[in-house]
Amino acid sequence: LALLEADVNFKVTKDFIRRVKERAIGAEVTRSLTPAQQVVKIVHEELIATLGEAAPLNLGGGSPxxxxxxxxxxxxxxxxxxxxxxxxxxxxxxxxxxxxxxxxxxxxxxxxxxxxxxxxxxxxxxxxxxxxxxxxxxxxxxxxxxxxxxxxxxxxxxxxxxxxxxxxxxxxxxxxxxxxxxxxxxxxxxxxxxxxxxxxxxxxxxxxxxxxxxxxxxxxxxxxxxxxxxxxxxxxxxxxxxxxxxxxxxxxxxxxxxxxGDMLSLIEQAEATLDEEIAREGAEKLLQGKFDLNDFLKQLQQIRKMGPITKLLDMVPGMGQLAKSISPEEAEKSLTRTEAIINSMTMKERRHPKILNASRKRRIARGSGVTVQEVNQLLKQFREMQKIMKQFKNPRKRRNLLSMFDGMR
Incomplete structure (x- = not known):
């Protein structure tokens, strides 16, 4: 069904299923896999074989x-x-x-x-x-x-x-x-x-x-x-x-x-578009508990460089259905509103969001064209993110996170 939904020709799909069936019947299940996982593995391998090997452009011969x-x-x-x-x-x-x-x-x-x-x-x-x-x-x-x-x-x-x-x-x-x-x-x-x-x-x-x-x-x-x-x-x-x-x-x-999903393509896209220094600086500030809304804005702008958020989600294993349930236009509007809210804050407010009282929030909402509830929602999300990042105070987890950015070099 996944093949037909992905627009694979019916005859090609029928022939593909026959080959998978021949391999699956009587095949010994690997110890580390369940029978269902073994079938998925066979399907994946047969699909790769059907698609054929990657072939580089033929740029041989005389110039041009x-x-x-x-x-x-x-x-x-x-x-x-x-x-x-x-x-x-x-x-x-x-x-x-x-x-x-x-x-x-x-x-x-x-x-x-x-x-x-x-x-x-x-x-x-x-x-x-x-x-x-x-x-x-x-x-x-x-x-x-x-x-x-x-x-x-x-x-x-x-x-x-x-x-x-x-x-x-x-x-x-x-x-x-x-x-x-x-x-x-x-x-x-x-x-x-x-x-x-x-x-x-x-x-x-x-x-x-x-x-x-x-x-x-x-x-x-x-x-x-x-x-x-x-x-x-x-x-x-x-x-x-x-x-x-x-x-x-x-x-x-x-x-x-x-x-x-397609994590390798997502990683390549990140390497090609993200500013390594900004990404690493943000990670270090998170680990030190110094990550503020100004840093959050920088990271948001970096992510937007990579393309529509729904496209990025579609590359993450298990997130395909979520990506389909989100309207690309609505996701883009949400990111734009988030940027507008942070841009309506003073530098002091971005560094110290705890000082945001009711009157400050009303001013920010008016300046960014959103409701006070949306300002509160952003601040709540930011606080939740800070809580999650506290787990990275473990030295081993710190090294793992920072090593990701070393791998971008």
Missing amino acids: RVLMLVGLQGSGKTTMTAKLALHLRKHGHRPLMVAADTRRPAAIEQLQVLGRQIDIPVYTEDARVPPPTICANALKAARQGAHSVVILDTAGRLHIDEALMDELAQIKQRTNPQEILLVVDAMTGQDAVKVADGFNRQVGITGLILTKVDGDARGGAAISVRAVTGVPIKFLGVGEKLNELEIFHPDRLASRILGM
């Missing part, structure tokens, strides 16, 4: 290397072009993005805007120039500009048609790409299989990029597409921000699909 992005309209190709360019630059490459989608209104302008945001050049020509010619000319420009990788943002359609495939075939012939990457919207669910199969048969794809995995879809489409095409998954788009691109790890996606 060419990555050709294909897919249906609305799958997120243009945004993915920028995400991929940013990812490659972080790994020492000099990418050039090519606006080869001359059919969709504003596609060229969209890529130019994204290029300016991340300071990566975009090659464009007049929209009347045929896309295969634009791509061939872009390669010449890339050689002259010493770019190591060229990323082609090709046109999409609302559905696969002959004209689209002919255009893509011409681009492929004239640019000889190292990778042809199909960008698939995870929210399309089981329709993703038909799309992937069509592109693979007519153009020949070398890799898959699944977008919008952060939404209601947990990535089950990845299993279906991988099983039907046999093509490896390269990346997952896990948010709207340009840095929200994950290299595909089969074990992590398997856990996410089964609703078991």
Whole structure:
């Protein structure tokens, strides 16, 4: 049921269950596991095997290397072009993005805007120039500009048609790409299989990029597409921000699909976005009993950098259902109200919340646009947090907490 809910194709699910059943019947139960846990372990392992091994981008051959992005309209190709360019630059490459989608209104302008945001050049020509010619000319420009990788943002359609495939075939012939990457919207669910199969048969794809995995879809489409095409998954788009691109790890996606969370991705996200010094300073103040509302505000701002709170909860094992029960908009509003309340306090009040009497609370409530009850609720939560942190006065627990921040280095 978890697989079908995660949008795994019915035939693929049926075949998967057969393999799990064959392994489970007569299997010896490990001493450390219950029979139920053993089945979960088998399911997880089979899911990893179905998803296939992680395959890095093929960036071999002469320079510049060419990555050709294909897919249906609305799958997120243009945004993915920028995400991929940013990812490659972080790994020492000099990418050039090519606006080869001359059919969709504003596609060229969209890529130019994204290029300016991340300071990566975009090659464009007049929209009347045929896309295969634009791509061939872009390669010449890339050689002259010493770019190591060229990323082609090709046109999409609302559905696969002959004209689209002919255009893509011409681009492929004239640019000889190292990778042809199909960008698939995870929210399309089981329709993703038909799309992937069509592109693979007519153009020949070398890799898959699944977008919008952060939404209601947990990535089950990845299993279906991988099983039907046999093509490896390269990346997952896990948010709207340009840095929200994950290299595909089969074990992590398997856990996410089964609703078991994805702590490794959460840790990586924390390492990439959190300020280590602020995090460590906050931890030390908590342990010393000196953590005040000013520190609380800093930590809150750090957490907000990591993305929507519901998305973070969804990565924590056992918290998936809680994440679904919370409205992302309401969670964001709650964090905004908390920030407003603390910002309406004086520095003295933040350092010494015990001095907050009734008149001070009324002033803070008026200044932050909330009720006095909400101010009291925040103060109560803060006191509860301080009580919990007192348990870390144990030297061993202190070392364990601080070692987490040493591991971020």
